[in-house]
């Protein structure tokens with residue numbers, strides 16, 4: 001690649017970066033990702049990100065990226081730590097309004113830019129939140145709480161209700177994903 005790699009900026013104008021075809025690589029501490037915090041057991045690691053902005057032959061302003069991180073999330077069954085490796089590739093197309101996003105071709109996901117600048121960490125955090133399953137749980141065989149669960153299982157009703165409550169929180173995080181600029 002002939003283009004120069006740069007350190008990750010904090011605040012960006014995605015349309016200008018696309019125009020300039022900028023390429024970035026760097027690390028971001030998980031600590032900076034406030035929406036991700038409640039789902040993590042430990043926050044000491046960093047996220048590695050490689051990002052390429054550009055404009056494709058159809059005139060789409062895009063960001064192609066790869067994010068890698070070792071996450072330690074909380075198992076929702078035993079509340080103990082659980083390691084997860086995130087290796088995410090994504091392609092975003094920047095649009096000014098949601099309605100423009102409807103005409104965005106594959107493989108892009110539309111990203112509505114409501115105001116400039118955009119915090120680059122927010123985009124990366126969105127991808128990590130989308131990557132995590134609605135409920136993070138060990139496989140039952142390796143979960144320290146497996147014995148308790150197996151004893152309780154026939155109760156049925158309570159377990160279902162608990163699962164419903166656990167589901168609630170991560171989903172409300174996801175619901176806010178596509179409007180990262182709305183609430184500050």
Ligand SMILES: [Zn+2]
Nearest residue numbers: 075078138143
């Ligand atoms: Zn567990």
